[in-house]
Amino acid sequence: MKKALFTVLSCLLALTVSACGSSGQSQSTSGNDSSNGAAAPAESSAPAKEKYVFGTDATYPPFEFEKDGKYVGIDIDLLNAIAEAEGFEIEIKPMDFKGIIPGITSKQLDGAAAGISITDERKQVIDFSEPYYQAGLSLVVRADNETIKNPEDLKGKTIAIKKGTTGAKFAEELAQKYGAEIKYFDDSPAMFQEVVNGNADVTLEDYPVVSYKIAVDPNSNLKIVGDRLNGDYYGIGVAKGNEELLKKINDGLKKVQESGKYDEIIKTYLGEQK
Structure with a gap:
């Protein structure tokens, strides 16, 4: 009788261990194997853009x-x-x-x-x-300026120019050739304003830039004179x-x-x- 009872208890213990093991394996599989249970979210295979x-x-x-x-x-x-x-x-x-x-x-x-x-x-x-x-550089003066028509008219004049530009280099050549003075600025609006205020006689700027400014701002008080000075x-x-x-x-x-x-x-x- 004791032997039979021992045999029954052993079988029950074996079934319990087997059931626990099966449950653990099922949890592990469903968490890591997308082929069994709910599929894991797909990761994007597209590489990050440079x-x-x-x-x-x-x-x-x-x-x-x-x-x-x-x-x-x-x-x-x-x-x-x-x-x-x-x-x-x-x-x-x-x-x-x-x-x-x-x-x-x-x-x-x-x-x-x-x-x-x-x-x-x-x-x-x-x-x-x-x-x-x-593009190409152009001479730009105040709208009421009638004394500057071309580079030859720059003798004794003041040129406003933006630092580090091809316009600055061209202005330096003109200043040396015609005896003009140069004032340097960090941006185009500042040099334009210097001409409008009468503190400079002329500036050099790329034609499409100043053309656009005059077109969108009728009160710019600026005008382009002469031909383009180059063809950059x-x-x-x-x-x-x-x-x-x-x-x-x-x-x-x-x-x-x-x-x-x-x-x-x-x-x-x-x-x-x-």
């Missing part, structure tokens, strides 16, 4: 400026379109123009879109995309040697131009002209 930091001068309409808390303009819209076409992301970092090229060379920026004229001097320290816009082309600047990013920008620029998006961007800010 992100690049681009500098810009946000006081340079129509190429870059701030509106309703956002950065917009030809350069910004173009850069966004290129990034979308090539599948990368951008972060815009606004700064004074004079700090943009040093920012690229010091690797604080991956590149810049800021109405940057392509010059041999700049090509020594940064790489450029294919040209995307022909704008390019997107990239840290020297970054062939991967440069290729993405050039490939994206071509796609944007071929799709008609480029013309759409230009028309938004400058009408039908290119």
Whole structure:
């Protein structure tokens, strides 16, 4: 009798251990094996997009400026379109123009879109995309100024100019040639205001920039005089040697131009002209 009772208790103990083991295995399986029980949430297999930091001068309409808390303009819209076409992301970092090229060379920026004229001097320290816009400098005076028509009229005059620009270099050459004085400023609005206030006689600025300013602000009290002084082309600047990013920008620029998006961007800010 005792032997029979012992046998029954042993069987019950074995069944209990077996049931506990089965329960533990079931919990483990349902928690880690998506093929048994509720499926685990699927993880995204898409790789994170590459992100690049681009500098810009946000006081340079129509190429870059701030509106309703956002950065917009030809350069910004173009850069966004290129990034979308090539599948990368951008972060815009606004700064004074004079700090943009040093920012690229010091690797604080991956590149810049800021109405940057392509010059041999700049090509020594940064790489450029294919040209995307022909600008060219113009003489700009107060609307009531009738004494300055061309560079020869700059003798004894005062030129307001933005630091670090091709306009500054051109102004320095004109000042040396015709005996003019130069005043330097950090941004275009400040140099324009200096001319309007009568503290400078003339400034030099890229034609589309000042043309846009006069068109959108009838009270600008400025006018363009004479022919364009040169035919500079704008390019997107990239840290020297970054062939991967440069290729993405050039490939994206071509796609944007071929799709008609480029013309759409230009028309938004400058009408039908290119």
